[in-house]
Amino acid sequence: MQAKTLWISDLDGTLLNRDKQITSYTKEVINKAVEEGLQFSVATARTPATVVTLLEGLSLSAPVVVMNGAAIYNINKETYEEVNYLGTEMANVIENVLKENQQSAFVYCIEDNQLIAYHGDFNHPVEQRFYDERQNKPQKIFKHETVAHKEKVLYFVMMGDQEKIHTIYEALKDYDGLSQVYYEDIYEKGVYYLEVYSHLVSKANAIKTLKRDYGYEEIVCFGDNYNDIEMFELADYGYAVENAVEKIKELSTAIIGHHNESGVARFIEGNWQKY
Structure with a gap:
């Protein structure tokens, strides 16, 4: 079941702490889970220019959604797998x-x-x-x-x-x-x-592409802000960090810990094998 489920997290305000960093605890938890079979990636407004540095030392199972879904970037291959041009x-x-x-x-x-x-x-x-x-x-x-x-x-x-x-x-x-x-x-x-x-660009549409191309059956997502709304509407399970805006909390399956207290990692550590 786990290999059929993609776990995908927003970065700023969600996976990152107030210092714009992924804590060593978060890396340790996610890396261990990925090694055991967790399928994990991120969806962010950021470009690869800052994402690549931020994600150093974190194991990923799929390409990352960047620029709010305008592109999908494969960090390992350093290539764009999908691009949605404005016209x-x-x-x-x-x-x-x-x-x-x-x-x-x-x-x-x-x-x-x-x-x-x-x-x-x-x-x-x-x-x-x-x-x-x-x-x-x-x-x-x-x-x-x-x-x-x-x-x-x-x-x-x-x-x-x-x-x-x-x-x-x-x-x-x-x-x-x-x-x-x-x-x-x-x-x-x-x-x-x-x-x-x-108008075709959104985190949700990019995640649909990942789901199609990599054969995922379920989506579990984490987020905090308005640009995560469509992602939450798409996901089978959506978890809002404690600091999330009210709209995201309303759409969420449940509210988890604060982004500055490694809320995403703490939830993954205790729950990922249940999905």
């Missing part, structure tokens, strides 16, 4: 809205299996910090120039003050070809993010 038409729509509102963005593309983040001049200090924390990663290249191939765009990410970012969100929300993830930074209050993808 040139929708990319142009977003660019026009950004110009009208004088808002900058990072534009993520995959070209020849390489993730590239195109950007212009920064308008908010958080953009510089975002760039500084992520540059010089082998899995992502930043380019201060115009997007070379719009057909290769995966998504746009904007960040800054709530009023400005909310305006962009409102301007794009009625386009059928788009899906948006709009949220406050869990590490820095007052900073808001907006990620804009193809």
Whole structure:
């Protein structure tokens, strides 16, 4: 039964603690369970550029869902197994809205299996910090120039003050070809993010692909935030960490321990062989 069940966890606010780390206890528990047959992976808004480093020392049984489901990445092979592009038409729509509102963005593309983040001049200090924390990663290249191939765009990410970012969100929300993830930074209050993808992109759709390609029959998931909603609706069992938003708690099978107390690992340790 266990080999037919995929256990998949969100990272920030769920598997990671407040220091954005996976504890040694969590690694020990999950690695032991994987060795004994647990099928485990993660689904995150992050790109491989930060995911690969964060997951060092953690055993995985399947490729990881990255960029909120825009792609599936095989860490061992260093390849993208599945990519959902935004499309040139929708990319142009977003660019026009950004110009009208004088808002900058990072534009993520995959070209020849390489993730590239195109950007212009920064308008908010958080953009510089975002760039500084992520540059010089082998899995992502930043380019201060115009997007070379719009057909290769995966998504746009904007960040800054709530009023400005909310305006962009409102301007794009009625386009059928788009899906948006709009949220406050869990590490820095007052900073808001907006990620804009193809309407086909979600953690849930990417997990459906993993389920199909790897023959899983059941899904057990862990999460804490609004971008986990569709994943919880898809899963056979969904467990909300104690710090999760109320909507996730309402959708959950049960509420488990806090993310800063290795809640996911503690639940897995005592329960994974029951599924």
